[in-house]
Amino acid sequence: MRTPQELSTAFRAIGLKVTPQRQVLFSLLHQNDGHPSAEAIHLAASAAMPGISLRTVYQTLNDLVSMGELQQLQLTPGSARFDPNTSDHHHLVCDGCGDVRDVYVSGLADVDVRGLDGFRVDATDVVFRGSCPTCTSATGDPSAPHA
Amino acid sequence: MRTPQELSTAFRAIGLKVTPQRQVLFSLLHQNDGHPSAEAIHLAASAAMPGISLRTVYQTLNDLVSMGELQQLQLTPGSARFDPNTSDHHHLVCDGCGDVRDVYVSGLADVDVRGLDGFRVDATDVVFRGSCPTCTSATGDPSAPHA
DNA sequence: ACCGTATTCGCAACGATTGTTGGTTCGCAA
DNA sequence: TTGCGAACCAACAATCGTTGCGAATACGGT
Ligand SMILES: [Mn+2]
Ligand SMILES: [Mn+2]
Ligand SMILES: [Zn+2]
Ligand SMILES: [Zn+2]
Secondary structure: OOOHHHHHHHHHHOOOOOOHHHHHHHHHHHHOOOOOEHHHHHHHHHHHOOOOOHHHHHHHHHHHHHOOOOEEEOOOOOOOEEEOOOOOOEEEEEOOOOOEEEEEEEOHHHOEEEOOOOOEEEEEEEEEEEEOHHHHHHHHOOOOOOO | OOOHHHHHHHHHHOOOOOOHHHHHHHHHHHHOOOOOEHHHHHHHHHHHOOOOOHHHHHHHHHHHHHHOOOEEEOOOOOOOEEEOOOOOOEEEEEOOOOOEEEEEEEOHHHOEEEOOOOOEEEEEEEEEEEEOHHHHHHHHOOOOOOO
């Protein structure tokens, strides 16, 4: 994620105004290395600016996504996750707790792909699904705590 | 997708009944090599059995998914897609028309993955996003029809 | 054929996201 | 500094996809 300053400039450049609400969101996203939902972002933003509306959060997230400054992920049914990490990376998803982590993959260009049939590929997303260490020890451990 | 007969046996084996509605769905899915939504499956099922409820379609699809006989995909925001193709394959998604196609990838085991950190990987999903031949010629063609 | 239980269906409810409207505030270019 | 248009909020309503619920019905082992 670019800095709040850079994002402010980018917003102004396309005729969008830089409001305090947006600045709060720029700052939160810039520091965020996770994969928060809109609801989670709203919660965090509310701490810094009580009263900020969920509607405004959605609006700004959508703006950032369409500017290519933020990635929107739909890894599971349910709410979308937003990803401030714009570097070339992929994801691990824990089926147990729903946690999403970044993972870096190299050598993807060497895989053999059959069936492209004239399809133009713009992006490749790899999603590894499984169990995080916490959930693995919980489910695999016979002495695991209840539920 | 296994045959309707095999699915019937599998259902009975776990105490689930084989109803006419389910038989219609078994048959439809067995012949289907696409990635239909629940709505689309309901539409097709309604042709064979007028009056079948969308609720029943969801119920049976969910049963098949939890039995591992059917795959559920969440490739985009919006409705889930169901995949009767249980072979090891991956997907192409057209950003233009939303079409989903199968693609076969080999050599995935050779890619270098950093950041696994004790995470146990059970499945790997690769999604190629881009533009199908139809949408590519439409958008790239200066003489393309309006809108 | 009987009976217990699974299934069906229609409708209500849900979670996530977007649309609307009206009044107020505020960024920012001139 | 001013003025205009954008953005904000509140308060809803609406949409979409999916699931919960409950009364009526039907499967299938005996
Ligand atoms: Mn990420
Ligand atoms: Mn497929
Ligand atoms: Zn976990
Ligand atoms: Zn297309």
